[in-house]
Amino acid sequence: MTDFPFQPHDEEGLVFNEPWEAQAFGLVLALHEQGLFSWNEWTTVLSREITEAQQAGDPDLGNTYYQHWLKALEHLVLEKKLSSISELDVRKNKWLRAYANTPHGKPIHLEAADR
Amino acid sequence: MPHDHHTEPPSDLELRVKSLESLLVEKGLVNPEALNEIIDTYENKVGPMNGARVVAKAWSDPEFKEWLLRDATAAVKSLGYVGRQGEHLQVAENTPKIHNLVVCTLCSCYPWTVLGLPPAWYKSAPYRSRAVSEPRAVLAEFGTVLEQQVNIRVWDSTSEVRYLVLPLRPTGTDGWSEERLSHLVSRNSMIGVELARDTEAVDT
Incomplete structure (x- = not known):
């Protein structure tokens, strides 16, 4: 894809603003490619999240898009019983402990939670 | 600290x-x-350059253009661009009488394969609703003023079908190579909020 040296570039700059947005985006595609849900199921849940966020007062200017995306992913994961609320909760706390136990600048591993 | x-x-x-x-x-x-x-x-690896290449080829190769308008999914696949969600791509051709505009009113579906990921404004609530209710005003905000007799068609994407606009080829580009033509094709022109760039945009 380097045939054209002066390709038009995206004046918005990076397509993701923060790394977690890219991870959340990739997770949905990866699960879909594993056949765990259809793309139609996904867009239905995502549309619902966006509508609910707007009703709850989000001006929805595009900058919160991946927050809706993440919430939709969580819902679908629960709906498909790929995980549970308590399992996700326990894991979140474990990551928090891992961050707290990891010296600054070092990569964070989950095992650090139990140190 | x-x-x-x-x-x-x-x-x-x-x-x-x-x-x-x-x-x-x-x-x-x-x-x-x-x-x-x-x-x-x-x-x-994916971005508007993929779509620009598709458009430049359609401008240069009548057979490819005919294929693109009939079966865009297959035509872009021949260039190596394949959708990951099994979605179909449909191309809407601008003419002197018809201008096409793409939106996804529900959840910002977008032809990722040929345009990469959508810009923030495409995902915003105002664009998603106003592109349908007052497309001419939306276009004017992008600096695109169409003559009154030009009809605007708005295409609402779904999880199954994504749309790409084939802009009008700018005048004064006879004999240009596909590579040179592709520089005139902006992302926004393939969403339909702008026209293809003027020839002055490219070094001659």
Whole structure:
């Protein structure tokens, strides 16, 4: 894809603003490619999240898009019983402990939670 | 700072993604290498240059254009651009009488394969509603003023069908190579909020 040296570039700059947005985006595609849900199921849940966020007062200017995306992913994961609320909760706390136990600048591993 | 020897606690959003990712990987539902490959593809390898190449080819090659308008999914696949969600691509051709505009009123579906990921404004509530209710005003905000007799057609994307606009080829480009033509094709012109660039935009 380097045939054209002066390709038009995206004046918005990076397509993701923060790394977690890219991870959340990739997770949905990866699960879909594993056949765990259809793309139609996904867009239905995502549309619902966006509508609910707007009703709850989000001006929805595009900058919160991946927050809706993440919430939709969580819902679908629960709906498909790929995980549970308590399992996700326990894991979140474990990551928090891992961050707290990891010296600054070092990569964070989950095992650090139990140190 | 008293705690600077520890890593800053992550945001709640980061934690939620990390939790999902680590659990799904542990359960074998997500392959970490496949996940990295997907992210790398969308961050670095797909973007509006794919669509620009499709448009430039359609401007130069009548047979390809005919194929593109009839079966865009197959035509862009021949250039190596394949949708990952099994979605169909449809191309809407601008003419002197018809201008096409693409939106996804529900959830920002977008022809990723040929345009990369959508810009923030495409995902915003105002664009999603106003592109349908007052497309002419939306176009004017992008600096695109069409003559009154030009009809605007708005295409609402779905999870199954994504749309790409084939802009009008700018005048004064006879004999241009596809490569040179592609410089005139902006992302916004393929969404339909702008026209293809003037020839002055490219060094002659």
